[in-house]
Amino acid sequence: MNGAESPHDVVVVGGGLAGCEAAYQLAQRGLRVRLVEMKPHKRTPAQTSDRMAELVCSNSLRGAALSNAVGLLKEELRRVGSLALRCADETSVPAGGALAVDRERFAEAMTRAIEAHPRITVEHREVTEIPAERPVILATGPLTSDALAASLAAAVGAEHLAYYDAIAPIVSADSIDWSRVWKQSRYGKGGAVRGDRAAQREQTAQPEPAAPPEDAAERRDDAEAGDEAYVNCPFDEAQYKAFVQALVASEKVEARAFEEVRYFEGCLPCEVMAARGEQTLAFGPMKPVGLTDPRTGRRPYAVLQLRPEDEAATAYNLVGFQTRMKYAEQLRVFRMVPGLEEAEFLRTGSVHRNTFVDAPALLGPAMELRALPGVHLAGQIAGVEGYVESAAAGFVCAILLAQQLRNEPLRPPPPTTALGGILTHLGRKQPTYQPSNITWAHIAPLEPAHGKLRKRARYEVMAERALRDLDAWWAAG
Template structure:
């Protein structure tokens, strides 16, 4: 899929991180001239310490390498399609067990050297404070996009579509839920219990209908989410019921858990409607029972009664292969999340596909704003790549840069768009960016972003299913790549 020199004017790529470097390199490899604008060394974000491009500011790990891991599959796909980031990562890898980790300095040096040496890439060292007027342009400015550029973007797309921090709840695999302990029912859906049981009065100690919430309780879900629930009926939520003792122990564990301390540049002012669960728990023992764990309108079919409290799970994908812990965004350390959330009835053996987090970020509501070529619908010719579009993680950022460049190159040549197949992890990047959610949040790649196996393939155990999905993904990727 490489090409000869294109007569098209330069493509401007703003941001020299993983997404920006990958996008610039892939465009240049396809014969396009690129101006990559990077603000270092004139200005750095508080997280950056060097003047090199593609600086890894947090961990040096690119996470799991096995193909039974979604990010491991994504890395292998990137290798097969000629990713610059994966080539440099492999060249600078260090021992890390079952993960791919790199020597940060050597990795950044290799990326910088490859970009600066490319004959079709010109690097400009300056800050961009507003969306460039020239088209096409790719904005790949990362999670710490400057206030000035973020303001320019907000003015173009509407401030309500731009967020400045992540509040992410964990996601668990559907196969790891103990379905004997939970049931499906929407609080604002059809109204009755799944099997038609008659609604029962609340148990002693459960919150009564119409009771006033304690001070500091989170507000109820908005009406749009309630309408979505009504349309989905009793398939919209899975309910994990707590008795009084279980609930109080869970709240204590949240309050006493170890949390990730915010760095100065990540300090956020929480929205009252999107508080970390441990912040709500610390406001009072009953706060969660009036917020995301309120049991009103729910009847446990095993008892015919309303439980003391409920943690609800919402499907993350159409096939319901994964579920989100509704309202449980958290700053708990990962090990603590595993310990505390496995106290939830039905999640004792849960497999976590994504951990929760709350941190400084800048990203758009991609399903609403972006078209099929990762282009802003409101600003034709302006494309977004990397974390500003709503992916999370080093590998995912590079993948988003790759896909954005690929689609833009096809667009500039007036070719039909040929995105990666939805059965691949690269295609899963686009699936996530296009999946409408009640509250869009960035995400790492998970198996829920990749099309599930045909039911005719039979029921497979988790590892065998993931390996089968990976085998299919690489087969489909190779066919797609060869045809291009």
């Protein structure tokens, strides 16, 4: 895939995983790259080292098995010559079924590879506005400086830029107990909407909550999605009160000092809502209005709704249940939800400081801002989550930009691969766009001809297909 020497210069802003990977891949393809990194002159509050590709949180790159989506993504990156995976493998430490690294040696290896490359020039300065040079890749990470974030917001519209993550958990569709739940949208075409609401209130002995302002938008969204846009997990009064008590009593992840978490009223952690009063959730994301349980013909006391995460509905997110609970606590508490007793969590929830754009609305097929041709985004600022995903986004962005600069047709990784899944996530419209780790829901599902397979077998077949398709794509390039 390497190209000949090119007259083009590319500016890459940010020396994290995404920026280093993008710069290296572009340079490997004959492009001259200027990588601008603000360290050592300035660090984000999370950073402690002057080296590039610093791992500021865990030293784990997560699961290594191919039956794990991130394990597949790592194997794909190895096969296509990722710098980050090469350095990770060289500096790995024992971690059972995961790939973990000696973080200092890893950062040293990444920094050494970047500084030694003959086509990469490193400049140490802070970038406070989008550079005028084109093309440019912004890979400034989740703690993008306020000044650069303001410059980006001015270019794309402040409403398309977020400064925090509010992520709800995602569960596998196969792990839901479908005998305990049903599909129906509020205000949709089902019996609950056509019925007499006064009678429903009388049946449940519950006052009907006042409709919040966003209900009109909900109705429009539900109408577009049809009457099966949501899966409903019904609670009786005792189940609901026990669930609320568990949320309040659960162990939470403490905010790190640099996060300065300031919750937005429209996107509160579920445990914060629960702590405000026993009925807060029942009048909020768990309100049962407009819904009738077909098994009883009555409106439940409360409902937790699930929304499809992908077109094939292989995964569902817990609507309105962003959380700061510790991971083990999330599994324990959310498995109290009727229908989720045996749930497989593809992603746990979180709330933390972050800066990212509404990628589906703003980015074109080459991860380029539609409003600013020549400005590309890579890594967490584009809306991926995690070390491996950030490196993968830098890799994909560089590959697509190199194809553009050679005036070639864009050839993104196939959607059946985990690398293609990065692009699938960045292009998948959501009611509220949220960053995400790679999950199997981002990868094209198997054809019906494969039949119904158990979860592990299905993931193994998907991994085999992904590597086969990746090898063919890479060989053709």
